[in-house]
Amino acid sequence: MISIEQAQRTVFEQIVPLETENVPVSQGLNRVTPENHLAPWDIPAADNSAMDGFAFRHQSADPVELKITGFLPAGEVINDSVPAGCAIRIMTGAPIPPGCDTVVPIEDVELQGDLVRLKSPVKAGNHVRRRGEDIACGNVVIPAGSVLRPPEIGMLCAMGKTSLSLYRKARVAILATGDELLEPGSPPSPGKLIDSNSYSLAAQVVEAGGEPIVLGIAADTLEETCDKIKAGLDADMLVVSGGVSVGDRDYVKAAIERLGGEIQFWKVNMKPGKPLAFAHLKGRPIFALPGNPVAAMVSFELFVRPSILKAMGHRRILRPVVNALLQERASNNGERPHLVRGIVSRHGERYEVSTTGNQSSGRLSSLTLGNGLMKLAPQSTQEAGSEVEVMLLDRWFEQGGLEDDGVA
Ligand SMILES: Nc1nc2c(c(=O)[nH]1)N[C@H]1C(S)=C(S)[C@@H](COP(=O)(O)OP(=O)(O)OC[C@H]3O[C@@H](n4cnc5c(N)ncnc54)[C@H](O)[C@@H]3O)O[C@H]1N2
């Protein structure tokens, strides 16, 4: 049985970035650009006012009184030079008129007819935003490989872009297997249960930035498993759950092989998730995840999510790991490394973690209650108070809340 790390290496080295496509800037959030973006002009394009106030020429002696000779809102320009001793009433963002070099905010003056009086001395150059002070023409503003966040979206627009080349979204087909499965919304029926994996996995695909294609449920026959897998081969990768262990009706591996696919590995030394198989079929990676709901989601986290991110051009593909103080004794009496679901909290600079309780792979609540995974070595015990590494599945717990002090 191969280790988690060996299995990850095998998978990730076979995932190559997808093609790029031209996308409107407004649709680019969280996607990766394959190319450098250079500023086509200075930003800002001209010296301009940072305040609503008065623009004037600063002179060595403090000008106490200036004559207002014009008004300049943002969006307009003044071409004639403003003589010394005069001031232009200027709005934030308007270009500094020729002859002026300083702005005094409206709060710092007294007005009397067409005269403006400075209440106190003003420094030369005050409240002027210089041409190119944000970005200079020709500079690489967004390097290749960047993930577009809201600031990059704004910057691209400021640089005049309306569309750009981005790695394509990975299309991920999702197939559930098992005669016992019912579609969500079906009434309870003896021996049956609702297919939750298709939807938890689809949500994980969306969270990773991919596009899920839910194929539905394949009954436990070789023929139907083959047909449904074939239906998923239009996608960039296929994620199957269930039917991958040693049961009499576990047909997933056999179906992949019957269709001409190659199983690259089966069984990873981990709990949950041991029966995971990774295969290639017609150039498509196939992740055959164990059916237990927790095993399916945890193995998605370790293998599928990073693969989706790599396919979409991301360079950082693994979840963050933090050191946390264990709040209770935790043992792994088994023979496989155990990925224990934990509840992580933060106290200043310190992280703390406790387990979510019963760790059965069928108990989805062991994931809903938690936000992290800590790996316990086989036959080992970690005492309360010891430091453990925890992979953070989300970081919502670090957000400020309405009930916290200091939040209005
Ligand atoms: N003799 C052995 N039996 C089992 C072994 C083993 O090594 N030897 N491994 C166990 C482990 S570990 C796991 S995990 C499971 C995985 O088995 P399969 O991948 O074949 O999954 P299924 O048997 O089809 O289902 C397991 C479990 O999960 C439920 N399930 C399946 N699909 C869904 C779904 N879409 N939504 C919700 N729940 C689902 C299913 O009803 C079963 O309860 O095998 C162990 N057995």
Ligand code: MOO
């Ligand atoms: O993958 Mo299984 O869920 O280890 O029990």
